[in-house]
Amino acid sequence: MTGVRVRPQAVNRSIDDGFGDSVTGQKPVFLPITPGVWANQSCTSCAIQPPTSDAFDNTYTAATYHPALDNISITFDFTGTAVYIFFILVNRPANQVTATTAVNFTLDGSLIGNFNHSPNSTLPEFQFNANALAFSTTGLKNASHRMVISASSPRESIFVNFDYALYTCAVSKLKSI
Numbered sequence: 001m002t003g004v005r006v007r008p009q010a011v012n013r014s015i016d017d018g019f020g021d022s023v024t025g026q027k028p029v030f031l032p033i034t035p036g037v038w039a040n041q042s043c044t045s046c047a048i049q050p051p052t053s054d055a056f057d058n059t060y061t062a063a064t065y066h067p068a069l070d071n072i073s074i075t076f077d078f079t080g081t082a083v084y085i086f087f088i089l090v091n092r093p094a095n096q097v098t099a100t101t102a103v104n105f106t107l108d109g110s111l112i113g114n115f116n117h118s119p120n121s122t123l124p125e126f127q128f129n130a131n132a133l134a135f136s137t138t139g140l141k142n143a144s145h146r147m148v149i150s151a152s153s154p155r156e157s158i159f160v161n162f163d164y165a166l167y168t169c170a171v172s173k174l175k176s177i
Contacts, residue, residue: 008142008170015076015165018059028076028162030061037072038063047097048159050088054128055163060088062161064098065151073150074162080169082138083107083147088161089127091119098157105135106148112137128163142170 013022018040020027030038040061041052052058065072085105093099101117115134124131135149147165151158 008172010081010168011171012166012168013078013080014056015078015167016057016059017061017162017164019057021076021078026077028061028074030063030162031071031073031075032069034069037069047095048090048093048099048161050090050126050128050161054126055088056086056129057164060161060163062088062159065153065158065160067154067156071150071152072160073148074160075146075148076165077144077146078165078167078169079142079144080167081140081142082168083136083140083145084133084166085135085147085149086129086163086165087115087117087132087134088163089117089132090125090159090161091123091127092121092125093119098159100156100158101134101160102153102158103134103149103151103160106150107137107140108145132163138168 015021038061039046041059063072090099099119103115104111105113113135151160
């Protein structure tokens with residue numbers, strides 16, 4: 001007797017800063033929407049300009065938080081059991097610009113982690129992909145989740161360059177038996 005069995009299979013999907021979710025197309029929300037706060041790879045006046053050839057999908061979105069801004073954030077939704085967030089990190093900033101990264105990660109309304117990176121002249125000028133994993137968590141319920149990445153400091157400026165996120169979800173696959 002032949003039948004069909006539904007079997008969940010783990011699949012990785014991406015959320016690019018500019019192109020959004022590889023399946024739904026939903027894009028991350030960058031706040032505040034004030035002109036000049038967030039810039040992408042086409043910014044010609046930005047002091048920090050990583051090579052796009054090393055960025056995921058050749059794009060990135062960056063901002064420099066200043067205490068007068070109160071807060072900057074990146075928000076995206078995903079349905080899955082794990083999430084991995086990648087930044088572009090700067091180790092040798094030109095002209096003494098801010099390149100320190102310090103952010104908090106809030107998942108489904110609960111603060112679950114933070115990330116700090118200070119420039120290190122012994123490392124490559126820019127770090128990408130696996131060398132710039134800022135956050136990861138696994139073992140989540142395969143359900144809808146909201147991730148908020150935020151920077152706020154009463155004393156210092158913070159550089160944030162979001163490249164992409166990967167999330168793992170369980171999808172049903174039909175298997176003949």
